[in-house]
Amino acid sequence: MRRVLIPNRGEIAVRIVNACRKLDLECVVGASEADLDGMAARMADRVVCLGPGPARDSYLRADIVVQAALGTGCDTIHPGYGFLSESPSLASLARENGLTFVGPPVSAIELAGDKLAARAAAQRAGVPVLPGGEAPSRQRARELATELGYPVLVKAAGGGGGRGIKRVDDESQLGALLSLARQEAGAAFADDRVYLERLVTPARHVEVQIAADEHGAVVHLGERDCSAQRRYQKVVEEAPAPALAPQTRATLLEAAVALAAEIGYENLGTVEFVVDPQTGEPFFLEVNCRIQVEHPVTEAVCDRDLVVLQLRIAGGRRLGFSQEEVRFSGHAIECRLNAEDPARGFAPSPGTLELFSVPDRPGLRVDTFCAPGAAIPPYYDSLMAKLIAHGENRDQAIRLLLDVLADTDVEGVETNRTLLIDVLGHPDFQAARVTTNWLEHVLR
Amino acid sequence: MGLTDDDVREILRIVDESDVEELQIQTEGFSLHVSRGAPIAPSPAPPPAPLASAPAPDAAEPSTPAADEDTVLVPSPMLGTFYRAEAPGASPFVEVGATVGPDSTVCIIEVMKMMNSVAAGVSGTVVEVCAENGELVEYGEPLLRVRVA
Numbered sequence: 001m002r003r004v005l006i007p008n009r010g011e012i013a014v015r016i017v018n019a020c021r022k023l024d025l026e027c028v029v030g031a032s033e034a035d036l037d038g039m040a041a042r043m044a045d046r047v048v049c050l051g052p053g054p055a056r057d058s059y060l061r062a063d064i065v066v067q068a069a070l071g072t073g074c075d076t077i078h079p080g081y082g083f084l085s086e087s088p089s090l091a092s093l094a095r096e097n098g099l100t101f102v103g104p105p106v107s108a109i110e111l112a113g114d115k116l117a118a119r120a121a122a123q124r125a126g127v128p129v130l131p132g133g134e135a136p137s138r139q140r141a142r143e144l145a146t147e148l149g150y151p152v153l154v155k156a157a158g159g160g161g162g163r164g165i166k167r168v169d170d171e172s173q174l175g176a177l178l179s180l181a182r183q184e185a186g187a188a189f190a191d192d193r194v195y196l197e198r199l200v201t202p203a204r205h206v207e208v209q210i211a212a213d214e215h216g217a218v219v220h221l222g223e224r225d226c227s228a229q230r231r232y233q234k235v236v237e238e239a240p241a242p243a244l245a246p247q248t249r250a251t252l253l254e255a256a257v258a259l260a261a262e263i264g265y266e267n268l269g270t271v272e273f274v275v276d277p278q279t280g281e282p283f284f285l286e287v288n289c290r291i292q293v294e295h296p297v298t299e300a301v302c303d304r305d306l307v308v309l310q311l312r313i314a315g316g317r318r319l320g321f322s323q324e325e326v327r328f329s330g331h332a333i334e335c336r337l338n339a340e341d342p343a344r345g346f347a348p349s350p351g352t353l354e355l356f357s358v359p360d361r362p363g364l365r366v367d368t369f370c371a372p373g374a375a376i377p378p379y380y381d382s383l384m385a386k387l388i389a390h391g392e393n394r395d396q397a398i399r400l401l402l403d404v405l406a407d408t409d410v411e412g413v414e415t416n417r418t419l420l421i422d423v424l425g426h427p428d429f430q431a432a433r434v435t436t437n438w439l440e441h442v443l444r
Numbered sequence: 445m446g447l448t449d450d451d452v453r454e455i456l457r458i459v460d461e462s463d464v465e466e467l468q469i470q471t472e473g474f475s476l477h478v479s480r481g482a483p484i485a486p487s488p489a490p491p492p493a494p495l496a497s498a499p500a501p502d503a504a505e506p507s508t509p510a511a512d513e514d515t516v517l518v519p520s521p522m523l524g525t526f527y528r529a530e531a532p533g534a535s536p537f538v539e540v541g542a543t544v545g546p547d548s549t550v551c552i553i554e555v556m557k558m559m560n561s562v563a564a565g566v567s568g569t570v571v572e573v574c575a576e577n578g579e580l581v582e583y584g585e586p587l588l589r590v591r592v593a
Contacts, residue, residue, distance in 0.1 A: 033584060049582035050523055058583070063556040064523050071525065071580030093556070 001076050001100060001315045005030055005069040006040065007050060007059060008080035010383060011367045012291070013040030016078050019307035028072045030065060032058035034377040039369040048072055053379045059083040062090040069099055076100040076314065078307075082381065085290040086113060102314040104266050104289050111263050112287040116157045116195055122284040125262035127255040130274070130283040132197035141178050141196060142171065148198045154181040155197060158189025160286050162232025167199060200283065202435035203274040205229065206241045207288075208256035209298045209306075210269050213313050218260045219323045220253045221298050221306075227434045228423055230346065235416075235439060236423055237294035238333040239301045242394055242432035248280040259287065267313050268295075268306055277435060293336070293386070296367060300332035300390040331394040333401055335424065337368075338382040341414035350378040355411035363390050363400055376413055384415065394432070398424050419443075516566055517574070517586040524553035524560065526575040526587065538588070542570045550588055553581065568592040 001023075006016045007030035017040055020027040029044035034053035041047040048068050051058030058064070062084055069077050077094050079085040079102065088109045094101040103109065111117050122129050131148055134157075135141035145152045145168065154177055156164030164185050166177045178194065186192035209221040225241035226234040241249070256271035270292050272285040295306045313319065340346040356370045368385035370376075376384065387404055391397035405421050423429055428438060520526070528536040528551055538550045544564040553560045572589040575581050 048523065048580075049584055051583045063558070067525070067555050068523055068580070071523075 001025060001311065003028065003045075003072075003074045004076045004078050004102075004311070005048075005065070005072065005074040006044070006078050006080065007065040007068065008078075008083060008085075009035045009038060009040065009059070009369070009380065011369050011386060012080040012082075012293075013038070014043065014369050015367055016040075016080060016307055017043045019305060019311060020078075022305065022308055023311055025076075025311070028068075028074055030059075030068045032379070034375070034379055037375070039371065039374065046072060053377060055083060055379060062087060062093050065090060066093045066097055066099065069094070070097060074099070076102060076311075078102040078311065078314075079290070081290045081293055086288070088113065100314050102267065102310050104269060105264060108263050108265050108269075108287075109289045112269075112289050113160070114157055114191075115155060115160060115286060116193065118287055119195075119284070121263050122255075122259055125255070125258040127259050127284045128251075128282060130197040130200065132195060134193065134195045135178065136193070138175055138178060141174060144196045145171065145174055148196065151199045151201070153197045153199050154178055154194050156181065156185035156189055156191070157193035157195060158185060158191035161288075162229075164188060165232070200274050200276050202277060202437060203227075204241070204244075204277055204434075205234075205272065205285075205436050206244065206252060206275050206282065207270045207272040207292075208252055209292075209295070210256050210260045210265065210271060211306075211309060211313070211319060212260050212265045212267065212269075213319045214266050214316060215318050217319045217322075218257050218265070219319060219321070219326060220257050221302050221304070221326055222328055223249065223252055224294055224297055226294060227436050228429065228439055229436050230439050230443070234294065234336070236333065236335045236420070236429075237297055238331065238394070238397070239297040240328065240331065243277075244275070245280045248275060248282055252282050255282070255284070259284070263287070268310050274436075293383070294334055296365060296386060296388045297332040297334045300365070300388060301328045301330060302326055303329070330390055330392050331397050332388060332390045333394070333397045333424075334386050334388045335401060335405075335420045336383055336416075337385040337387060337408070337410075337420065338416045339376045339384050339413040340382050340416045342416060342419060343414070346416065346419075348378065348382045349414040350376045350382075351413040352376070353410065353412040355409055356384075357407075357409040358385065358387065359404055359407040361400060361404055363397075364388070364404055365390070370410075384410070384413075395430075398430060515571060515589050515591050516568075518550065518562075518564055518566065518588040518590060520553060520575070520581040520583060520585045520587050521562060522553055522555060522560065523583045524555040524581065526577065526579055526581045527552040527554060527559075528573065528577045538564075538570050538573070540570055540572060543593075544568060544570060544590060551575075562587065564588070564590060566590050566592060 003026040005028045006013050017027050026045045028046045029040045030050045031041045084090040088106050091101045092106045119129050151169045154166040166181045168177050181194045182192045204227045208223045212218040223241050224239045226237040228236040270288040273282045275282045339349045341349040353374045358366050365388040370384050389397040389400040545567050548564045549561045550564045551562050568590040571591050574586040
């Protein structure tokens with residue numbers, strides 16, 4: 001491994017460039033026309049223009065990405081998150097062309113992308129899944145829903161990440177929502193299979209970071225709680241998960257490792273669960289085959305560089321540590337500073353930054369591509385910066401973030417800064433009583 | 445009525461998300477013309493994508509001639525490998541001095557074994573071939589310079 005193509009943008013492209021530097025790897029940033037002047041492109045040894053601003057003509061073109069890697073002499077592609085990071089087509093095209101793809105085997109990506117296959121694999125590995133199953137017909141759906149008890153969720157087999165989900169409150173809605181779900185799934189994922197699952201509400205979102213090498217070693221790096229969400233999009237994440245019974249934690253961690261082993265997982269990944277806060281029961285949701293946005297909270301509490309680890313594993317190296325050697329210290333919280341306009345329903349607020357200032361504090365890490373003069377293009381997600389506080393305990397991390405947010409200054413675009421302050425300062429958050437529908441309730 | 449930067453971005457976003465090829469908005473205060481695809485020949489708009497300024501560890505980038513008043517640059521419509529001829533040993537589609545029309549094929553860009561013909565998009569005389577045969581060209585990189593007829 002000598003030269004890495006990073007066909008991505010924003011803070012994660014910057015993050016990967018930094019990891020490559022640590023390993024003395026050259027990096028080529030594959031940028032769209034809109035990002036040619038971005039921070040990652042400026043830091044890279046070389047930048048290559050993949051295509052125009054809209055992602056479907058640049059970051060989402062597997063053929064262009066592989067051609068760019070070959071044409072610039074790269075031997076490796078690190079896809080980051082989003083875009084083609086969990087696309088079996090990029091992973092296989094890259095490998096067919098002799099390139100190292102930083103991610104799991106294609107078979108694991110395909111399995112994880114098929115939520116029904118992932119459910120089945122979880123069951124084989126003894127991982128608790130939500131009661132439910134495939135609903136190939138209206139008749140079967142009605143039977144299943146009656147068995148599960150309303151409300152139920154209709155989910156797309158090809159969905160994931162909060163997309164392709166419909167809540168059905170009673171039988172009168174079932175037929176119409178099932179047809180709609182199937183239609184939308186067919187259009188969005190080219191796969192119209194849908195399945196039903198029992199709705200756990202309220203629920204916490206807890207996920208386990210796993211790491212596996214090609215030599216058969218699998219470990220977990222602890223869990224994260226990402227229950228503070230708006231429309232299935234995470235806003236604040238933390239490690240370890242607060243208010244988690246030791247027995248539940250042990251079950252989650254063990255289940256994630258068992259599932260990774262069952263599906264022949266390699267490299268870093270995340271196994272997501274919902275946890276019923278009343279009973280403490282965890283249920284498998286899905287496997288994410290990429291580095292997650294919220295990986296820095298795990299890095300903070302276990303003092304490891306996960307992107308460096310990804311590159312080393314992809315290069316065929318051994319994990320280099322055992323489960324017993326994974327130690328945790330303190331508490332870390334990340335909040336996502338987005339270019340969004342709270343006054344317009346948190347609509348994206350692209351523009352040019354006139355001011356971008358986040359104070360420097362001990363225990364604070366800032367992952368960003370933003371600086372005064374930087375552009376927030378209209379084509380992509382609105383994440384500007386991740387502010388990660390690491391303290392001896394949860395209260396300390398919360399206080400640090402509140403202090404940092406109070407002194408954070410952004411001009412030129414609207415941001416969700418005050419929302420983050422409201423979340424972190426809320427008694428429910430401070431008492432770790434947050435569940436996945438909490439934030440929407442508070443906003444109402 | 446004025447247009448802010450944000451308005452223009454919003455319009456571009458809407459156009460991007462639709463199948464619209466071309467959009468013309470005209471009101472008392474302003475007129476706006478947006479089109480996708482090949483550049484409209486002697487447009488005063490600058491060619492897309494100034495090449496990035498990061499240092500290149502590989503072969504030097506092809507020099508980018510500035511388009512003067514009578515010439516336009518034909519930018520690469522995609523990233524890929526630039527070929528001047530249909531097959532190795534065949535004669536190039538165009539040489540310096542050749543006359544081209546908007547639909548004249550001037551080169552091939554290969555992306556993962558898919559051969560994409562590139563049309564000149566303008567009428568005129570080729571005055572320079574800016575890219576190297578068999579080398580990677582980026583999206584927006586100048587391929588040819590054409591003196592507009």
